[in-house]
Amino acid sequence: MGWTIAAEPYDSPVAAALWRAYYTEVSDRYYLLHEGRRTDPAELEREIAARTGAELAPPTGRLFVGRYDGEPAGTAGVRLLDATTAELTRVFVQRGLRGKGGAPLLVRAAEDAARALGAARMVLDTRGDLVEARALYPRLGYTETGPYNDDPYAEHWFGKELDGTGPA
Secondary structure: OOEEEEEOOOOOHHHHHHHHHHHHHHHHHHHHHHHOOOOOHHHHHHHHHHOOOHHHOOOOEEEEEEEEOOEEEEEEEEEEOOOOEEEEEEEEEOHHHOOOOHHHHHHHHHHHHHHHOOOOEEEEEEOOOOHHHHHHHHHOOOEEEOOOOOOOOOOEEEEEEOOOOOOO
């Protein structure tokens, strides 16, 4: 059966469970690297509640869920930053399913949605410790750029022209 990708409401139970898995993994990686500890459970709950994903709702955003053999396995979100620029966010595949082709399909769905929203380029940010992400984006045509935001956790920024002509 393999992968299927479909739009999903940002606040659906499936999206919420995948957001929790994503945020838990990236938060734990950060704290283990910088402070030698996992995320405090109370802090995790506060941050998950504070970052609802509402910016990924139509008409200016979309969230996609990838299912592998019918089971929820990953996400990718897109939101417009301005009339011609979209941001790729929440790209995540469950650890046991990485390397099976889901991430490129999720990113492609987000890129198609960005084009449909009128964007000509896509940008994203990531951290240095998210090595899977930093390896994925160049393979998908993204080029490292200068910062486009002041996110305190962002360490790398990427861009891509959505018409295929080169870096954003």
